[in-house]
Amino acid sequence: MSDFRVSEEGAQESPGCSLTRAVEDVGQHSYVQTEALKEKQETLSSLQATLSDIETRGETAEQELRSKVRETLVLEGDMEQLQRQTKVLHGRYTSISKENTELQILICEEEDSARVALDGFNSYRYKMEVHRAAVLHAASHTEAYKELEEKRALVRM
Numbered sequence: 001m002s003d004f005r006v007s008e009e010g011a012q013e014s015p016g017c018s019l020t021r022a023v024e025d026v027g028q029h030s031y032v033q034t035e036a037l038k039e040k041q042e043t044l045s046s047l048q049a050t051l052s053d054i055e056t057r058g059e060t061a062e063q064e065l066r067s068k069v070r071e072t073l074v075l076e077g078d079m080e081q082l083q084r085q086t087k088v089l090h091g092r093y094t095s096i097s098k099e100n101t102e103l104q105i106l107i108c109e110e111e112d113s114a115r116v117a118l119d120g121f122n123s124y125r126y127k128m129e130v131h132r133a134a135v136l137h138a139a140s141h142t143e144a145y146k147e148l149e150e151k152r153a154l155v156r157m
Contacts, residue, residue, distance in 0.1 A: 139145050
């Protein structure tokens, strides 16, 4: 066996040269790996920054979501309260409406009763006027009334 090797170009190299060449190759390979590692570290750093930003935004979004959930629960509670108040007010409205109807009926009945009483009073007053006129007419034909009228006439003179 010989100590000479064939290089990639086909030339023979001595063992010392191949060691130098191997060291250069290792150095070159190490440099390439170092540069690749730097790129990967930069990528990692960028991804970590992005992840941190996303986590921060996620936490902010979670806080906002919890806040919105609380607001929603408060609004739902308010809606339930308003619905209960609406039912109470509707019940009061129904009761008042029923009472108004009953009062309207009572008013109509009282108006009818007052009309009947007024008609009765008017009828009584008319009868009394007729009776008074009849009494005055009858009295005017009496002897005492005629004497009274003559005395009044004398007093007036």
